[in-house]
Amino acid sequence: MNSIYEKIHQQIRKVVEDAFAACARNGSLPEVELPEIPVEVPREKGFGDFSTTVVMQAAKQLRMPPGKAAEILIQAMDLADTYIDKAECAGPGFINFYLNRQWLYDALRLIQEKKENYGELDIGKNIRVNVEFVSANPTGPLHMGNARGGALGDCIASILMKAGYDVTREFYINDTGNQIEKFGASLEARYLQQLLGEDKVPFPEDGYHGEDIIEHARAYISQYGDALLNETPEKRREKLVQYALPINIERIRKMLSSYGIEYDVWFSEKSLHEGGEVAETIRFLKDHGYTVEKDGAIWLNGEKLGLEKDEVLVRNNGVPTYLAADIAYHRNKFVTRGFDWCINLWGADHHGHVARMKAAMAPFGVSPDRLEVVIFQLVRLFRNGEIARMSKRSGKTISLEDLLEEVGRDAARFFFNMKTAGSHMDFDLDLAVSQSNDNPVYYVQYAHARICSLIRKLREEEGVVLKDTDRINPELLTKDEELELIRKLSEYPEEVRLAAKTLEPSRLTRYVMDVAANFHSFYNACRVKGEEEPLMMARLMLVDSTRIVIRNVLDLISIHAPEKM
Numbered sequence: 001m002n003s004i005y006e007k008i009h010q011q012i013r014k015v016v017e018d019a020f021a022a023c024a025r026n027g028s029l030p031e032v033e034l035p036e037i038p039v040e041v042p043r044e045k046g047f048g049d050f051s052t053t054v055v056m057q058a059a060k061q062l063r064m065p066p067g068k069a070a071e072i073l074i075q076a077m078d079l080a081d082t083y084i085d086k087a088e089c090a091g092p093g094f095i096n097f098y099l100n101r102q103w104l105y106d107a108l109r110l111i112q113e114k115k116e117n118y119g120e121l122d123i124g125k126n127i128r129v130n131v132e133f134v135s136a137n138p139t140g141p142l143h144m145g146n147a148r149g150g151a152l153g154d155c156i157a158s159i160l161m162k163a164g165y166d167v168t169r170e171f172y173i174n175d176t177g178n179q180i181e182k183f184g185a186s187l188e189a190r191y192l193q194q195l196l197g198e199d200k201v202p203f204p205e206d207g208y209h210g211e212d213i214i215e216h217a218r219a220y221i222s223q224y225g226d227a228l229l230n231e232t233p234e235k236r237r238e239k240l241v242q243y244a245l246p247i248n249i250e251r252i253r254k255m256l257s258s259y260g261i262e263y264d265v266w267f268s269e270k271s272l273h274e275g276g277e278v279a280e281t282i283r284f285l286k287d288h289g290y291t292v293e294k295d296g297a298i299w300l301n302g303e304k305l306g307l308e309k310d311e312v313l314v315r316n317n318g319v320p321t322y323l324a325a326d327i328a329y330h331r332n333k334f335v336t337r338g339f340d341w342c343i344n345l346w347g348a349d350h351h352g353h354v355a356r357m358k359a360a361m362a363p364f365g366v367s368p369d370r371l372e373v374v375i376f377q378l379v380r381l382f383r384n385g386e387i388a389r390m391s392k393r394s395g396k397t398i399s400l401e402d403l404l405e406e407v408g409r410d411a412a413r414f415f416f417n418m419k420t421a422g423s424h425m426d427f428d429l430d431l432a433v434s435q436s437n438d439n440p441v442y443y444v445q446y447a448h449a450r451i452c453s454l455i456r457k458l459r460e461e462e463g464v465v466l467k468d469t470d471r472i473n474p475e476l477l478t479k480d481e482e483l484e485l486i487r488k489l490s491e492y493p494e495e496v497r498l499a500a501k502t503l504e505p506s507r508l509t510r511y512v513m514d515v516a517a518n519f520h521s522f523y524n525a526c527r528v529k530g531e532e533e534p535l536m537m538a539r540l541m542l543v544d545s546t547r548i549v550i551r552n553v554l555d556l557i558s559i560h561a562p563e564k565m
Contacts, residue, residue: 002114002121003493004107008050011082012097013037016054019076028072032061048088048096056093066093104483105474107490111545112469119492119552123500124165130333131157133345134256135172138248139183140210141399142255144379145347148425150400151416152376153345154261155505155557162556163500168339170265171256172329175245176273177322182206184237187244190217191236195226216244255401260409260558272328277336278320281328282313290363300327305359326353327360334366343372343503345421351375374503376421383429407432410559414441417505417557440513444550445562447516450523451547452563458529458540466540476538481525485518485542489549496556505557512553519546 001007016037023029037054055062055070062069070089077087083103088096111118133153136146154169161167174180186207193201194217203209220228220243228236249266256263272278282298285291292299296316300323302309313324333339346353354375358368381388381398388398403412411432418440419425437443458464477486491511499507528539551561 004490005494009039012039015077019073022076032058049099051094051096070095104486108474108486108545111548119496122164124163126166127340129160129165129167130170130339130342132170137174137179139179140208143397147400148376148379148416149345150261151413152421155417156503158556159499162496168264171263173268175268176270184241186213187240188237190214272325278325278328281331307359331364335364341370345374348377374421377424379425379427381427411441413559418509420504420506444512444516446565447519448550448561449565451543466544472537472541474538476535481522485522488515488518492549508553
């Protein structure tokens with residue numbers, strides 16, 4: 001048993017099922033075919049610890065007002081050997097359950113038993129999941145969209161692993177197509193400018209203007225001289241791309257690694273073309289009637305797939321579009337590599353692409369529901385109350401490298417996971433580096449460091465060490481601040497479950513901030529040092545359990561849990 005909530009839910013469902021069976025036997029209620037019994041935490045504390053709406057769901061079969069049926073059901077409930085103290089009917093048929101404190105004390109014992117494994121679940125049943133995120137064009141530095149998508153994607157992958165899924169992190173390298181052609185043209189212009197003079201060589205209007213392009217050109221000349229002057233433009237661009245692209249990809253890998261992200265797979269778009277998968281995918285769609293030909297081009301048949309319009313797969317010059325490669329890529333994920341579920345993190349500008357990609361999986365026997373796309377919104381950076389714009393390297397927007405230099409990995413990852421992916425985000429650079437309780441990541445890390453300091457001082461100054469927790473009596477913890485902290489700690493596995501279900505890591509940043517707040521309230525109200533030993537040890541057990549939970553959350557979202565600050 002990994003979650004006290006899991007045990008409570010099981011108890012409530014069994015109590016309800018047994019009560020229905022008892023009522024059917026004595027004739028007070030008709031026999032019903034029960035739906036899965038929902039168990040929820042009421043929004044208002046006054047409505048108990050947990051509640052169910054099962055009577056309202058079964059109202060038609062019961063053939064009586066839900067409130068009356070609920071009262072009859074409650075009378076038939078056997079609450080012996082459960083955490084349930086009492087059950088009451090409320091409103092139009094809600095059944096609210098009020099628990100005794102034993103579940104809180106058992107939750108504390110569970111944390112001490114599981115330690116770093118507390119929060120692990122098996123709801124994923126080892127289902128194979130591919131989480132693809134960032135996948136930036138390898139033509140320049142990573143920007144704020146990549147930064148937010150990276151933090152979100154990596155945390156989603158970690159949460160799913162914690163919940164029992166078999167997760168593969170993947171980066172899709174866009175190493176072919178228009179952006180690579182533009183990259184080659186930009187490199188060629190900078191190369192020629194270095195050798196012939198800027199005024200002699202025009203720079204492409206839509207070229208990449210970053211300082212890194214000039215650096216590549218200079219480095220190439222330093223290593224190979226002017227040998228490319230005698231090549232054709234096509235060959236010159238090809239060789240410059242072959243030189244610069246691996247350098248850029250390695251820079252991206254290192255930058256993401258310093259951001260706490262390690263990928264299992266780096267998948268090359270070019271390999272889909274060279275391996276024949278794009279051509280094979282187009283042929284499959286054509287052979288199975290999912291394409292139409294018009295204006296000399298091959299189009300995806302929108303009408304057959306339930307889309308608003310047809311989409312070009314192969315241009316009239318015979319060159320496949322990005323959509324064709326993307327369909328081949330997702331076919332590779334589902335059909336060739338056999339992933340059960342694929343999750344993509346895309347910026348808001350890709351919103352219109354979602355329906356196309358989901359629909360395009362149907363011809364390959366893949367349900368659109370197996371492809372999940374998390375759309376995340378733009379980020380605005382603020383410094384001194386004003387929008388921060390310029391990057392040192394790219395000459396345009398601030399890069400991920402700039403951000404990490406300024407605020408560090410912990411603040412960046414925490415801030416990017418504080419809001420739901422679909423909400424716009426204002427990132428306050430000044431707040432992210434401030435050492436105050438207003439800075440959420442500092443607030444949480446300080447709580448962890450404060451706990452470690454407390455435990456360390458008790459050990460060094462008093463010789464007090466937490467050991468043999470089986471002999472500690474947590475039932476001595478009766479103050480409101482103690483009970484509220486335990487209640488909050490008990491919620492962690494449930495937060496993992498809900499974050500995995502909704503793909504929203506922001507649940508966990510909010511949760512760990514609440515844990516820190518509850519701990520500070522407890523710390524201000526309850527002494528540990530100087531109490532009678534039984535109470536001191538019970539409180540030390542609670543303090544250590546809080547340390548475990550905060551560390552587990554921070555580890556999960558790849559943020560440091562400092563022991564000193």
